[in-house]
Amino acid sequence: MKRRKIVCVVVGTRPEAIKMAPIALALKHDETFQLHLLATGQHAEMLLNPLAFFDLVPDDYLGIMKERQSLDHVTATVITGVGDVLDRLRPSLVLVHGDTTSTLSATLAAFYRKIPVGHVEAGLRSRDLQSPFPEEMNRLLTDRLATYWFAPTPLARENLLREDCDAERIWVTGNTVIDALRVAVSRVDEPSLAELRRIPATCRLVLVTAHRRESWGKGLREICTAIRHLTEKIPELWFLVPMHRNPEVRSVFMEELGAFDRVALCEPLEYPDFVWAMKRSTLILSDSGGIQEEAPFLKKPVLVLREVTERPEAVLEGTALLVGTESSRIVRESVRLLTNPQEYAKLVEKRRNPFGDGNASERILEALKKSLTTISRHSEPRRNR
Ligand code: UD1
Ligand code: UDP
Helix, strand or coil: CCCCEEEEEEECCHHHHHHHHHHHHHHHCCCCEEEEEEECCCCCHHHHHHHHHCCCCCCEECCCCCCCCCHHHHHHHHHHHHHHHHHHHCCCEEEEECCCHHHHHHHHHHHHCCCCEEEECCCCCCCCCCCCCCHHHHHHHHHHHCCEEEECCHHHHHHHHHCCCCHHHEEECCCHHHHHHHHHHHHCCCCCCHHHHCCCCCCEEEEEECCCHHHCCHHHHHHHHHHHHHHHHCCCEEEEEECCCCHHHHHHHHHHHCCCCCEEEECCCCHHHHHHHHHHCCEEEECCHHHHHHHHHCCCCEEECCCCCCCHHHHHHCCEEECCCCHHHHHHHHHHHHHCHHHHHHHHCCCCCCCCCCCHHHHHHHHHHHHHHHCCCCCCCCCCC
């Protein structure tokens, strides 16, 4: 019997867990490959909970998270921790996702050992190194070091080609976030959390998340001001704010919104409860990358709380609006959508979801099989020029 090729799938944070789960499951059930799921633990419970939802248990867990951790800490511990696992495992390929510090550090550890890297969700660009920070640099460097690129959209492919990535090793696959979301939607009926069951059936719900570094401090306070003004302007509105576990984020939300009627602050929601909340909401305000991709699939308008986005597809399609973090603008755009049914309908009716059909992980698996013959431990990243 032919030996299976070991593919080491690295995940570090919540979005990586959700978006890599469909690929990990596809690899696990395939006869060509042997899955090795390596969790860096850049996030702790926010990483393990979504993996558990998909019945995935890491083969290795580095557990590196510290309260208020620095980028240096995450970078250094992930490089050495992943490096040790790779020395022991000697996989044929390392698969990383997106733009986190775990992503870049795992890529470097593989590169130092001349192990090829496949980058899932490759080619996203905001073209601003300060926003999102440090993610824009993380994905630029990861793409520079990768051997295989799985671009979620044609636009991402164009970005990679512009940077001289070899066209033969780029695949446009759709985003695996939609694969995961389809599974969650099919399994979500009622929310498990009592707080969610207490949301009045008659209210209009606005779901809010924010966690980006460039919004820490002033940006987050402006978002909170906007929420307070909106509760005053529109009496039937309720806000649900699942707070990221980062203390920099939680402290601001709790201070600014802790004692307000019709504003429900809660812990990060389990992935299926969060999907329930997205479906239940009338409007989403978020700076999250993943939520920008999920909302159009669920036909929910999103006001993106950022100045630039590396996911312009939803904005171009017309289902998302880039509004930044200034409170007056957030209030103005929210009121326009919430009080004018025609304006609201424009954002959701007949709009296409540009991020995929839910079969991205199958396409990635097929691409990996086709490339199998060319995957060698010593194949270094090549360029067109
Ligand atoms: C990280 C990623 C960001 C991604 C986000 C997803 C980097 C630089 N940033 O940002 O790209 O969008 O994850 O959510 O890679 N914490 C916990 N428990 C958890 C997770 C976090 O307590 O399960 C707290 C810890 O105090 C930790 C802090 O949050 O030190 C920050 O976590 P970190 O991963 O460094 O940054 P994020 O802001 O989560
Ligand atoms: N999510 C979740 N619970 C929450 C908030 C978000 O399960 O309370 C999910 C959401 O559905 C999406 C992902 O987490 O799939 C987005 O993660 P996050 O916003 O932390 O990171 P980003 O996508 O901005 O990197």
